[in-house]
Amino acid sequence: MLKTVDILIILAYLAATVIIGLVLRKRAQRSKDDYLLGGKSIPWYMLGLSNASGMFDISGTMWLVTITFVYGLKSIWIPWLWPVFNQVFLMVYLSAWLRRSNVTTGAEWIFFRFGEGKGGRRSHTVVVIFAIVSCLGFLAYGFIGLGKFVEIFLPWEVIGAYIPFDIAPQYVPHFYGTVFTCFAVFYSVLGGMSGIVWTDLLQFTIMTVSAFAIAFIAWSAMGEHSMTLPEGWMDPFFGWQLDIDWTGIISEVNEKIASDGFSLFGIFFMLCVFKGLLSSIAGPAPNYDMQKILSTKSPKEAAKMSGFVSLALMPARYLMIGGFAVLGLLFYDQLDLQRAGAIDFEQILPSAISQFVPVGLMGLLLAGLLAAFMSTFAGTLNAAQAYLVNDIYLRNKKDASPKQISAMNYTSGIVVVVVSIVLGFFVKDVNSITQWIVSALWGGYIVSNILKWHWWRFNGEGYFWGMLSGLVPAVLFPLVFKETLELHLFPLLLLITTLGCIIGTYTAGPTDEKKLMEFYKRTRPWGFWKPIHDKVVAEDPTFVENKKFKKDMFNIFVGTAAQTLLVIIPLYLVLREYTPLLICLGIFAVCAILLKKFWWDTLDEQL
Secondary structure: OOOHHHHHHHHHHHHHHHHHHHHOHHHHOOOHHHHHHHHHOOOHHHHHHHHHHHHOOHHHHHHHHHHHHHHHHHHHHHHHHOOOOHHHHHHHHHHHHHHOOOOOOHHHHHHHHHOOOHHHHHHHHHHHHHHHHHHHHHHHHHHHHHHHHHHHHOOHHHHHHHOOOOOOHHHHHHHHHHHHHHHHHHHHHHHHHHHHHHHHHHHHHHHHHHHHHHHHHHHHHHHHOOOOOOOOOOOOOOOOOOOOOOOOOOOHHHHHHHHHOOOOHHHHHHHHHHHHHHHHHHOOOOOHHHHHHHOOOOHHHHHHHHHHHHHHHHHHHHHHHHHHHHHHHHOHHHOOOEEOOEEOHHHHHHHHHHHHOOOOHHHHHHHHHHHHHHHHHHHHHHHHHHHHHHHHHHHHOOOOOHHHHHHHHHHHHHHHHHHHHHHHOOOOOHHHHHHHHHHHHOHHHHHHHHHHHHEOOOOHHHHHHHHHHHHHHHHHHHHHOOOOOHHHHHHHHHHHHHHHHHHHHOOOOOOOHHHHHHHHHHHOOOOEOHHHHHHHHHHOOOOOOOOOHHHHHHHHHHHHHHHHHHHHHHHHHHOOOHHHHHHHHHHHHHHHHHHHHHOHHHHHHHO
8 A cells, every 4th residue: 555655746747747747738830840749849869868768668667677587687589679779770771761751750751752643642641550559548548557557556455445436347447447548648648749749758757766776776686695596597599499488487487488479589589570670660660759750850869769768778677677577576476466266476576566666666566557658648649649730630621820830739639548448448458458569559650661662662542451451450450369478470461462462562653753763862872772772863963872781780789789788787687697797798888989989979860
């Protein structure tokens, strides 16, 4: 149970979010760009911290604590499902390519690439649908995680006495999720992007302080107690089989491993890398990450912002994750993981907080984790609003007044929230919707969005049929193949969407030549653009072709290594494994020097 001081800290945080929304309301109402993109005037480091805060979400943190507890240091590879290293691709080149377009949303970008013909209009429609579906999926994902989390600290037996209606036990998390969602709606709908960024800075500060505190508590406990771990838990490397056996230690964990479907870890990892590389090359999905990139001042600042996200997020987040995993392992017998007669390992995080975090710090930590949920929720909500307002409403009502646009912003936000709450009632757990989003939904997004950057002949019809042939199976496959891990369906999804792209492309002629030349000249992508490159050079002999493919790939390799080290270094620190910690720090220093020389020092080329 929460003490009075903890409750006061949480209430102070919630009051601060309301004040930020009210203060920034007038600025957000000045124009569409001010509301959706912060007027493209927010410094890159603030947007980077805001983006990091949005990724420091409560559902993801619960999931990461669980997999660290279960899989040990091998768990550092599992988030490649998302994939986490897409931030490196964005940092190295994709953020700059995207920002050069000067558009407001990913759907508006489609017209920049394909024009406003039949194929462009169809592609625009399918991107709007995909964006809204993915945003709703993320909102439901955050919603269910928050509800399960709050239930630990505010038992319904205590709260129910003050609520004038009864709620079935299985829907208590949904009630809590709905209540806290209302606060996120308030500041994000009123303050727009500026309100989100300033609130995110407050949230990230709280989370970072909490992370260091939890890591210190766990580090101290490691010095006073010993852990009994299965063989291989402390080893980040692996073979074909996972080979982690919890029998005789915490036998129930073996059932968790079996249900996750990660036992054939070598195959799982290869699929993660294969899918992750393709997802990263495709560029950002149309969500809050893309909106933060489009909100930067310039392509150079977009690249800096994406690079700063990993540097800000990974050390703080994994200090917290490692801390809670260690506390869970040391004091497993004190944790309350029973839910509806079964063990729910996603309860490790909230149960560890209730058992081991002292009064005062608990209020700060809970405020931070609530903030993490609200940050992710608000950023995703802003992205959904951008597509509904900019790409549906304003395309059909070009003469809308600022007052009408503001009203539509508010209305669309409320509608999206209501729908996402309803969807949250059908989500089984955090892991199930994580698998669906990253493997099925994003799997259907990949092929179309790789080809749009790198192949001149790819047209609007190809994009439309590629996206549609991915979106429909992404919704249907989990219903048909109920016992199959979504990641294992990825190769089939890839084949279907590739056929959709190729067949769709050759059912129509190439995109208008002038539109292709404009896109190529402004974006400057590498890839299969020779016919368009020749025409651009004929028109403008001073144009210089992008020949940085090899350098970009080198920077991506080094950047991914550095990002992975930022994950494992905090874990080694909390575990008091000082020799591998020093080795990792040395390798990270080498990576930093290489990135300084071959990436940072060349950023002026992104202007």
